[in-house]
Amino acid sequence: MKKRKRRYHRKTKTSQPAAASGNSPRVFSFGDPEPVLDNNLADYLGTFLEPHGDYYIPPVSLRGLMKLLGASAYHGTIPYFKRNMLRKWYIANEVLPPEDLANAGFDHAVFGHCYFQKILNPFGQVLRLQHLPALNMRRRKEADRYCLLQPNGDNPVLFAPGEVIQLKEYDPKQQIYGRPQYLGGVQAVLLNEDSTLFRRKYYRNGAHMGYVFYTADKNLSAEDEQLIKEQVRQSKGAGNFRSLFVNIPDGKEKSVQIIPVGEIATKDEFERVKNLSRNDVISMWRIQPVLAGVMPENVGGFGDIEKISRVYYENEVVPMQDVFLALNAHLPQGRRIQFSKPEFPSNA
Template sequence: MARRNKRYKAKADSQTRKKKTSGDNSPLLFSFGEPEPVLGGNWGDYLGTFLQPNGDYYEPPISQKGLASLLGANAHHGTIPYFKRNLLRKWFTPNKALRPECLANAGFDHSVFGHCYFKKIRNPFGHFLRLAHLPALNMRRMKEADRFCMLQPNGADPIVFQPGEVVQLKEYDPTQQIYGRPQYLGGVQSVLLNEDSTLFRRKYYNNGAHMGYIFYTADKNLGEKDKERIQSQIEQSKGVGNFRSMFINIPEGKEKSVQIIPVGDIATKDEFAKIKDLSRNDILSAWRIQPALAGVMPENNGGFGDIEKITRVYYENEVLPMQNVFLQLNEWLPKGKRIGFDKPEFAQN
């Protein structure tokens, strides 16, 4: 109760200070606060999973739609999951129990969401036929053990699967054991920073007359019509045809009759390239992928080194572990329908 009274008192004091300063002409000072966490909360501070209001299934600890939307925020973050999916499918041995496109889609889900799902397809006699991919975006774990459901659009009732009908593969999450945790979460802030810098650059490009300077005049020889003409020329420099120079002639003007005071001179203090490079490096580190494999152009003549050696190291450190994740499906497959992967030529010797 005491804490609540303190909050009310602090709120009242804040409102009182606003009333005192609203009518005077004192200078207004302000400062920017701390960066806001992603989606209103820190990715690493969630408490776990909880049953949804009806109590039928568990809500994921991280917004699945948010993770899917994040793919469009950055060029590298949006294409690396496809690259990993392609490598997973490249060496997959054709198998009737699991189609290559089903494996590829499940590999994509596993990289983006941290978990993927398969449905066991059986014939009318109950014999196993094959595995079918289920989109991880709408899959939920029900409160009953080994039972899942799939959410439907427009608020329709979820599709409920029978116990043991769905196979789930997931990354390890130390905070909960119901859903998986994607490995790139530490780089989400860099993904958003990269997107923000690109959006800022687009706005600057489309509006060349941004607030980058203060056009200051202090000459009695400038009349009202002259001021209006200067203002009109500045306003017309926006959009197409911007970055134009302007000539001003003031008869009997003084040395500092017209001054250009930079405020945010992006032409001389542009941090755009540095922000893009630093955030890109964070994104590649979060995905643990070499720049040569991510389509990054080298900045020196030497490049990134031997691409074949880089591919071998990436195969051993990333592709093989991802293959081992999906080889766990053999625990649910009959002996004659178990899946496997071929070895590339550089890994056979």
């Protein structure tokens, strides 16, 4: 069997010749090793009780999903847009304040589930609903019981049976927590982030992808060679991009050559990766580019925005409203929540 090649980064090192000959080639590299990070969410295997057996651990890291919002400009803003669409046509009701509805809508879009606490009057009737942050909510092992984890790690806040209402997306693998709809596009979000970070490092690095400094002149002394090495190293880094003068007496044509590495290939690849990953992110949220803030690249644009808004309302906003209208099953008659219907132009 063939041995698999190991990938690794080599530190700055000078390769010494086998024999002390003035004509032996000398090769050296420069640059600090860059760590290669694997940005992966936890393997999606199912839901299990935590070690103490008090509550179920979510199948996907909720903190990982929260941090993922900062990895892409589009992935981080689209949940707020969906939250705004949910709140836009909500008829204000004292039972469920608009702020609580909006926060719960954001949780539902990002985590796949959201929670409300029933605030009861002395007669046991629902006075109002209060949003509970989904990031720290956990389902206990007893049926219909939940707890709220404390930031300091102390004992969680326990809720009575039936005190908490959970709204969640369907997940065929488990029925404890919801499953975000966009999980299939997580790699596109991370690719978009990686390409941006790579580009930032590219511009912050004064050497810009590096080059091969090639010499083939026997008149170059060891002292001069060491001096060139130091000058090349000093030219690397932010604000240190500078020219280098080399004078070799009795040198021949092409005694010194500068060979760029990867400069041309990276110019168009960055834009291509950004566009492809952006399209994947928009597709995984099922939102039209014009609603996501994408600038059109053609003269015609993306079409009639009023028609696009109407289609988005009917296909996405109405089903999202239906999720929260399920709260009415827990509210008394006359105190139920409602949404108004927008009046789109007749020609839209």
